[in-house]
Amino acid sequence: MNHANPQINKHGELQHLITIEGLPREVIEHILDAARPFTELAGEEEKKLPLLRGKSVFNLFFENSTRTRTTFEIAAKRLSADVINLNINTSSTAKGETLLDTVDNLAAMQADMFVVRHAASGAPYLIAQHLAATGRNHISVVNAGDGRHAHPTQALLDMYTIRHYKRSFHDLTVAVVGDLLHSRVARSQIHALSILGVPEIRAIGPRTLMPAGVERMGVRVFNDMREGLKGVDVVMMLRLQNERMQGALLPSPQEYFKNYGLTPEKLALAKPDAIVMHPGPMNRGVEIDSAVADGGQAVILPQVTFGIAVRMAVMNMLAGN
Amino acid sequence: MKLQIRNGRLVDPASKTDRQADLFIADGRVAGIGRAPAGFDDQATVGTIDASGCVVCPGLVDISARLREPGYEYKATLESEMAAAVAGGVTSLACPPDTDPPLDEPGLVEMLIHRSRHLEFAKVYPMGALTVKLEGQYITEMAELSDAGCIAFSQANTTIVDTQVLLRAMQYAATFDYPVWLSAQDRYLAHNGVAHDGEVAARLGLAGIPVAAETIALATLLQLARETGVRLHIRHLSSAAAVEMVAGARAAGIAVTCDVAAHHLHLCDHDIGYFNPHAHLTPPLRSQRDREALRTGLANGTINAVCSDHTPVDDDAKQVPFAEAEPGATGLELLLPLTLKWGTEMKLPLSDTLSRITSAPARLLGIPAGRLAVGDPADVCVFDPEAEFRVSRESLRSQGKNTPFLGQLLRGRSRYTLIDGVLAHDGSWN
Numbered sequence: 131m132n133h134a135n136p137q138i139n140k141h142g143e144l145q146h147l148i149t150i151e152g153l154p155r156e157v158i159e160h161i162l163d164a165a166r167p168f169t170e171l172a173g174e175e176e177k178k179l180p181l182l183r184g185k186s187v188f189n190l191f192f193e194n195s196t197r198t199r200t201t202f203e204i205a206a207k208r209l210s211a212d213v214i215n216l217n218i219n220t221s222s223t224a225k226g227e228t229l230l231d232t233v234d235n236l237a238a239m240q241a242d243m244f245v246v247r248h249a250a251s252g253a254p255y256l257i258a259q260h261l262a263a264t265g266r267n268h269i270s271v272v273n274a275g276d277g278r279h280a281h282p283t284q285a286l287l288d289m290y291t292i293r294h295y296k297r298s299f300h301d302l303t304v305a306v307v308g309d310l311l312h313s314r315v316a317r318s319q320i321h322a323l324s325i326l327g328v329p330e331i332r333a334i335g336p337r338t339l340m341p342a343g344v345e346r347m348g349v350r351v352f353n354d355m356r357e358g359l360k361g362v363d364v365v366m367m368l369r370l371q372n373e374r375m376q377g378a379l380l381p382s383p384q385e386y387f388k389n390y391g392l393t394p395e396k397l398a399l400a401k402p403d404a405i406v407m408h409p410g411p412m413n414r415g416v417e418i419d420s421a422v423a424d425g426g427q428a429v430i431l432p433q434v435t436f437g438i439a440v441r442m443a444v445m446n447m448l449a450g451n
Numbered sequence: 452m453k454l455q456i457r458n459g460r461l462v463d464p465a466s467k468t469d470r471q472a473d474l475f476i477a478d479g480r481v482a483g484i485g486r487a488p489a490g491f492d493d494q495a496t497v498g499t500i501d502a503s504g505c506v507v508c509p510g511l512v513d514i515s516a517r518l519r520e521p522g523y524e525y526k527a528t529l530e531s532e533m534a535a536a537v538a539g540g541v542t543s544l545a546c547p548p549d550t551d552p553p554l555d556e557p558g559l560v561e562m563l564i565h566r567s568r569h570l571e572f573a574k575v576y577p578m579g580a581l582t583v584k585l586e587g588q589y590i591t592e593m594a595e596l597s598d599a600g601c602i603a604f605s606q607a608n609t610t611i612v613d614t615q616v617l618l619r620a621m622q623y624a625a626t627f628d629y630p631v632w633l634s635a636q637d638r639y640l641a642h643n644g645v646a647h648d649g650e651v652a653a654r655l656g657l658a659g660i661p662v663a664a665e666t667i668a669l670a671t672l673l674q675l676a677r678e679t680g681v682r683l684h685i686r687h688l689s690s691a692a693a694v695e696m697v698a699g700a701r702a703a704g705i706a707v708t709c710d711v712a713a714h715h716l717h718l719c720d721h722d723i724g725y726f727n728p729h730a731h732l733t734p735p736l737r738s739q740r741d742r743e744a745l746r747t748g749l750a751n752g753t754i755n756a757v758c759s760d761h762t763p764v765d766d767d768a769k770q771v772p773f774a775e776a777e778p779g780a781t782g783l784e785l786l787l788p789l790t791l792k793w794g795t796e797m798k799l800p801l802s803d804t805l806s807r808i809t810s811a812p813a814r815l816l817g818i819p820a821g822r823l824a825v826g827d828p829a830d831v832c833v834f835d836p837e838a839e840f841r842v843s844r845e846s847l848r849s850q851g852k853n854t855p856f857l858g859q860l861l862r863g864r865s866r867y868t869l870i871d872g873v874l875a876h877d878g879s880w881n
Contacts, residue, residue: 136725151654228770228771229772230770248772250771250772250773250774250775251655251657251726251773251774252655252657252725252726252772252773252774253772255725255726256726256770256772259725260770276656277656277657277772277774278656278657278658279655279656279657280656314656317654317656341659342648342649342650342652342653342659342661343648343650343652343653346650346653347650347653347654
């Protein structure tokens, strides 16, 4: 049975970045430390570093995403890599090449790194295992979001943001708010917060949007947002997908906003210096009030900037630098 | 044609036999046990199998094995799967009707039986579809199908959502006393689900199937069985709650039987590991607590038998992300070792263990198999209980190489399998 963590090679080094779960604390801290100098590039005239010169990074997006793909593209280009973007339509009606056939073809084009987004949980593992089984261990896989499973670079940039504003993790109370059931971001955030030693992680949302057994991941569940926000240092909002907004999970966006939308009034229950984060794209008036999104406690745009630096650090590390 | 199996440990659960005894076979039937009957004096005319160090038991009866014909020959064929059956010591098997097209017409059933007889391997007992195309709308011509050779009626893994149809199907089957074999899974609660709705699914981001999907469907089936008096068999229990409900129903006088798939005796949702598609099964692997209840329920008789739920799947359908992978695992060759492993771990006498894959399933199917009394068909399995083998793509005869046990060492491969006194599998070269 495949119980060995496939993202760590036999020397204990990170070969791929597929999930935060099981990563040693030092590896996460190392990535956050390594990202720091890259954030300073933003102010420079010449933003490019030659660290990945001659390497080919393939952005393999089996699911639509403009933002994540763009930030990966910018990160790779700032490291001087050649970037190839592929948006692969995977509608079940258009039955075409299998996932692994696609991977084989691209690997044959001398790829060095695959940045993968896929609608199915676990797809990047499948790719990594296939590369290993076919003797192509030199190709790294970066998970840019798989189904509901993981979005490790998003969680890392979130940790970078928290550390930037809060300095340390060991005395924080952090709330993750919204649709945890369908959120790969939430799963990766919870693992990262817990590995970095955050003593209290709260999950806030209605029961229809909480995964079964989520407490076993080390979170305290609050169905009442006001209760859950009391005294927190960090509020991490999640995006509510359009298709979840009405039906059997939720009655309407209005009712959701009333109970779980982050308003200035609810935010006032958190610590006065609490920061508000969101992975984007935001639904204003559904999960977050514009007054909060544009307010002084929001750090949503710095998250985007840090995201490029963190992704540079991850790619650089996986390239063996 | 006379044959003697010498020096073996004869275990026949039906007669509670477990002793060193030779088995004598003449004209395809058991002719004597222990002492040679008349006609075995002239050794020159008698074939001999040396079973030293081996157990000699009735050929295994598997109540659920997919042979994939008709329709899925790219996954497996009758030839490949029946060779796998005898390699696993299985001499009789029942196949669910979820072929393509499903077994809902007598002609399909006759063809399947004809093809399987021609191969002279394991005896095949088809289950007919309870509803046309398994769609849960119109009942099939059950009497015609029964005449063609169907021994029971089933929906395989599908559910009859319309309870009116379910009631009528049970009433009609009960009219002719046909057994009905159904799975307990609520279609809506299981919708899109691919794993037990618990900690592992939460962590991996897999859509869950709650236990209530099983218990709600089971409650419906049990109530309608009480209403109609149909002989109901529940296929492949998965949860502790379901085991408890079956025990309760039986105590309340409902004639219900049930089985568990061999995988579910040993695995739980944690075995999904890093999205291992071979652990994508129907019903889903549930929690450790559920697994313990299945193991105990089988030991105390609440669960009547073990089956392989043999489902050969082609590599293409498994080498995809977990949720997209076709559920199922190959199992005919693992039924014996996995059941022996369960029996050893539960510290049961060998005869009790073997009854779950011989006499008990034969009784469930109502077929003359699974026992070795004088006059019975000489369907025999001879295996070395100590010999280990590694489960690998190469060691499996089945065309399906899909099993979560790949790479594991197990005990209990058939050395010789006889069907009607004819050697159908000789694994002595291993």
